[in-house]
Amino acid sequence: MSPRGVSTPDVRERMFAAAERVVERDGPGALTSRAVTTEADCAKGLLHAHFAGLDAFVAELCLDRFARTAEQARALTRLVGQATVTENLDAVALALLDAAGPALSGLAMSRATSTRLIREALESGAPGFTAIEEAITTYLAAEQRLGRVPETVDPGTAALAIVGAAHHLLMTGGPGGPDPRPRVRRLVAALVETRH
Template sequence: MSPRGVAIPDVRERLFAAAERLLAQAGPSALTSRAITAEAGCSKGLLHAHFAGGLDEFVAELCLDRFARTARQAAQLSERAGRDTVAANLGTVAGTLLDSAGPVISGLALTRPAAAERIRAALQEGAPGFGAMQEAITAYLDAEQRLGRLADRTDTGAVALALVGTVHHLLMTGWAGAPDPRRQAERLVAMLVGTDGAATGSPA
């Protein structure tokens, strides 16, 4: 409910978006239940009404929700098989992963051990995370391989693991003034699949 007693549609997403804004503005230390509900324009008790485990449950659900959203975006990569270049497509998905999860969101749970444990348990039970992203990229690379745009000798699973692992590392170690993570991801892609044909669309 809002401060005036009017029902709020999609409360979870409204609270999640408010938390993301706070994190972007002031970092994890600014994330309190009161600050989140104030930023969302909601009553003070709304967060606890929807997340019985309090802020730790909220943080865990925020991270899991964003992981799932990013995994869904990665799954759409297979639709690009045969279009543009392999390097360009992988660069795009790497940028999507970096933008969607964000260094602050990905590192948030590290400041709250109870939330980190909830996330770990959910991922072990099958919640979509970096493993799902890796599978989506592997499926895309397999499709490109069948089209002859990727060398038969390419270990698609290893390429996907290297890309997702690197993105995960960049997310967890990002800080103000650090090298641009997108540029680093692009360099990795160029090394993994090459950039031949980047301008012409010929096989990578």
């Protein structure tokens, strides 16, 4: 454990990762400030030293994970013409559904203040599902210009379907439920693969 007064490197990420482990393992109801700091093996008061309480911590955790996935989606433009369109899109869609995704969604939905903070941040421009949708739309349009996505595909509609399906699976799934990834993969393939 980090001694009192000693700097803990990457403390935010360390606590975020610890929270994800707690929620995945024990469910949203098990997440407390003490559970996070114990799992992160750091001083008990560290969470409150960096965040304005547990609700703010949960909101920041969810927003951080949204931002990471949005960045990954924006990186799709560097993959235009490489691998397959389905493989490239799968990586982003599945990032939304990684092991902690459903658990974090359940956690955020169970905490009204966290949900409000997340909504306010997204309304103020924090990257979320809209940024991911826009990045996928841009990517699909570029692939369409190369002939790798059928002309019959509307990039914006396909992006909305992918992000909307991931959002639906996050909101209706949970730890211990069926793996949502195969369904997302089938959806992506159905939307963008060329039919011969």
